[in-house]
Amino acid sequence: MFAQLAIIALLAASISQQPVQGRGQKEDLLIAVGTLEEQVQELKQKIVALPNTGALCPYPYQQVLDECFYVSKVSLNWNQARQYCQGMQGDLATPRNVYALKSYVIETGAASTQVWLGATDQSSEGTWNWLDGRPITSDWANGMPDNYSGNENCLDLRIKWHPPLNDSVCEVAERFVCQYNL
Numbered sequence: 001m002f003a004q005l006a007i008i009a010l011l012a013a014s015i016s017q018q019p020v021q022g023r024g025q026k027e028d029l030l031i032a033v034g035t036l037e038e039q040v041q042e043l044k045q046k047i048v049a050l051p052n053t054g055a056l057c058p059y060p061y062q063q064v065l066d067e068c069f070y071v072s073k074v075s076l077n078w079n080q081a082r083q084y085c086q087g088m089q090g091d092l093a094t095p096r097n098v099y100a101l102k103s104y105v106i107e108t109g110a111a112s113t114q115v116w117l118g119a120t121d122q123s124s125e126g127t128w129n130w131l132d133g134r135p136i137t138s139d140w141a142n143g144m145p146d147n148y149s150g151n152e153n154c155l156d157l158r159i160k161w162h163p164p165l166n167d168s169v170c171e172v173a174e175r176f177v178c179q180y181n182l
């Protein structure tokens with residue numbers, strides 16, 4: 001702390017004494033600048049090393065990249081799951097990074113087969129948009145969406161499939177992922 005004050009005092013004094021007086025003072029200033037640069041680097045390293053506490057997301061949501069998710073431990077049909085998420089001040093998840101969310105779901109161990117996500121083609125068969133309006137253009141499992149038996153209108157993520165997105169029967173009870181929008 002005293003070293004920093006001394007450097008600041010030296011810099012302040014040098015600014016008031018224009019132009020720089022002599023070679024000795026210039027060397028002192030260069031040394032002072034070098035010391036400050038080292039301290040900036042040290043502070044940057046400390047910031048990077050700080051633990052990520054997930055404080056960005058309100059409990060019980062957890063941060064995944066820059067989004068907040070909650071993986072349920074109960075199973076509900078798609079409409080009930082959406083209602084449940086909305087009751088948590090969120091909605092069914094509309095991840096910008098499907099694979100980051102998939103990794104997180106696997107890490108939690110909350111679901112081993114599939115989880116509901118926030119998309120449906122109930123209002124327009126074959127038109128798949130996330131609940132936030134973005135079209136789903138990638139990450140569909142091979143051959144999906146297939147609207148199997150003419151009755152698959154809700155989106156789930158298949159834990160063991162790659163790619164993982166699938167259209168499924170909305171009335172089936174599954175675990176689900178809620179998202180809190182920051």
Ligand SMILES: [Ca+2]
Nearest residue numbers: 121147152153
């Ligand atoms: Ca469908």
Ligand SMILES: [Ca+2]
Nearest residue numbers: 146152167168
């Ligand atoms: Ca399907």
